[in-house]
Amino acid sequence: MKRMARERVTKDPEERRQELIDAAERLFMERGYEATAVSDIVQEVGVAQGTFYYYFPSKEEILEAIIEKDMAALEDDVRKITEDPNLDPAAKINAIVNSIIGISSSRKEIMDYLHKESNAVMHEKMERHLIERLVPLMAEVVSQGVAEGRFDVQHPTEAVEFLLASMVYFFHHPEIFADPARSKKMRSTLETILGRALGMKDYGFVLVV
Amino acid sequence: MKRMARERVTKDPEERRQELIDAAERLFMERGYEATAVSDIVQEVGVAQGTFYYYFPSKEEILEAIIEKDMAALEDDVRKITEDPNLDPAAKINAIVNSIIGISSSRKEIMDYLHKESNAVMHEKMERHLIERLVPLMAEVVSQGVAEGRFDVQHPTEAVEFLLASMVYFFHHPEIFADPARSKKMRSTLETILGRALGMKDYGFVLVV
Amino acid sequence: MKRMARERVTKDPEERRQELIDAAERLFMERGYEATAVSDIVQEVGVAQGTFYYYFPSKEEILEAIIEKDMAALEDDVRKITEDPNLDPAAKINAIVNSIIGISSSRKEIMDYLHKESNAVMHEKMERHLIERLVPLMAEVVSQGVAEGRFDVQHPTEAVEFLLASMVYFFHHPEIFADPARSKKMRSTLETILGRALGMKDYGFVLVV
């Protein structure tokens, strides 16, 4: 009956949408997907509950949007690398792996400051998307490498899938980056395994963790 | 203040506890952890709601119990293998990997009949426990292999961690086993990667998927 | 995930809040705090369970709100009396005591129609709040009376505290007012004790029970 809207701020829809996505991403990472309520998100942005549903049909949908955004950015980076004519297949794989690890380690700061207890739902979704989108791209690079005699791999798609699975492990365990000694061993091990798995004689991968 | 009981069946506590764990495990796999209510579990077993809480202080605690049980069984298998004097390190690793894959594929049947959308929370918990418990055991075997000149690995613990991470992938994706062609390629790829990652000249791993 | 609403009535939040407080207060008095379920309250008001929690974070919080409301009203009455320039200290104390007794006796009707067994939790909370808020006000009046030579009291705060403690007794025992003979004796006794306790030569208190 009384309907006093508290100073209604209208914004460019795309901007509002981004605000919501950004707030949600931050909260999901800090507290986890399940532990974050829609009401937390709107409060953060300073809009009404209904506004959320004006932009997203459901809470799950904004998670998809977040992941879509992140994965699109990653895929973009990766695609640029695969299409770079100045890089040979090995250098491409090297660069791609560095990109992926980069995301993971950047996650660390925000991730472990609260609830390291994790975020199973978000992780799972990210993993799925990441693998779905990157496997074809990387498999193509590996195939090139095989054709050029640089790699020795029978099933590029499956090989890449395994390697990515290992890498996803970093996503789940950003705490690894907190311990420099451990971090260093992991990097060196990954460099070796990568080279060996791709069947290179001289595995000169250089990772930047 | 209470009404009247409806044919009260008393059992050996250990048996009751098992019934509850078994029912919960089945339901968690079919519908997922979140989607399963405690009321579903007790209905399945045919006891009162309170009985559940007589045995477990919370829903999360029964999940821990399930995982504990499964992981203890797996660790047991693995330990038997590691202690088998008739097996050389390579054979041990081979057998262990087969054990792990075995669990995963057995999971398939029950897992994908509903909600392939899965069970992030349970997976995450399993992965963590599995890696925590198996890494030391396997690292020991790898170290032996290195000492015997069979393997060539700098950081056994980290190498094993990566390999297990790949394997965990099977846990998360039991649907892989549904497609025989894919299944075969995966197996063959894993055999190769495993051998190469451990630095064997002759990687003669034989996996049974 | 939700079903469908059944004629949604929107009201001014302040009004809704009051409806809830009023219903809760009535029920708490009739059945007691513990014996009243949140579901009883919302049913009474005709809103959904969730609506309650939209206004109050917990059942305990609405009890606080009720007491806060009642005590604020009482304090208000008392403050008006203490600030009345036409009354001398004795008249002020007299009026205040009448106010307090007034609340108690009004409580009788609603209180004893069910469960005279009472409402310990609510009583305790009320007592605490009542004493906390009224002691300073009344002590001030007593101090004035002492200064004016009207009262003879060494420790006004403590004296007032004891007198209020006696009065609180009425809160706990509204059944006293049911028996006129008893009621009369109590009144007359209180009038005497009050005058004597404050050290008045001529204790002319007149209470209206």
Added chain:
Amino acid sequence: MKRMARERVTKDPEERRQELIDAAERLFMERGYEATAVSDIVQEVGVAQGTFYYYFPSKEEILEAIIEKDMAALEDDVRKITEDPNLDPAAKINAIVNSIIGISSSRKEIMDYLHKESNAVMHEKMERHLIERLVPLMAEVVSQGVAEGRFDVQHPTEAVEFLLASMVYFFHHPEIFADPARSKKMRSTLETILGRALGMKDYGFVLVV
């Protein structure tokens, strides 16, 4: 089916009963009546859940038993005082008040070490019983005092009721005794009020707080 009783210890019923009462009293005071579960009590004593119900028909009943025990002891003390031929009425009242305050202050130690948040239900019950049992005894003493010209009171029963109500206040607020300064003022105030309320010319009460 399996029924392994864990070393069944049989005791004299009266002793068992006392153990239960003592454990319950301690727990009720430490945590409050509501916050103490029957399972806490039996655990404390080291008997089975069912044993509790062998001795007491309900949780409320053991509370009654506790209060009964405490009040009987108090009544006993008080009765001894009232029947003491060496004491005059004023000395009797003085001694009785000291008894009551003694219980309250002894309560302090156990009471405020945890949850000062109090114990409304228990307090209420105690208050009721205490007043019911002591009013007649004390009213008799006051009447004697009046007959002997020592006191000047119109309605002994009601006067005593008021005084007891004040005293009960100590039961509810054992924290008073924690602050010596406050404690002293309260005592002195009570001594004065007591004398005045009973209409003594020379109110020489001496309380021991």
Added chain:
DNA sequence: AATGAATGAGATTTCATTCAT
């Protein structure tokens, strides 16, 4: 006299979602 597994009603609370304005 004692056990302890089993009961089950019921209470509080959460929160994604809706919808009238």
Added chain:
DNA sequence: AATGAATGAAATCTCATTCAT
């Protein structure tokens, strides 16, 4: 484009009490 009060299903958990042994 935005609001925010209202929804209500459902979930977890508590605990006094019972009863077969």
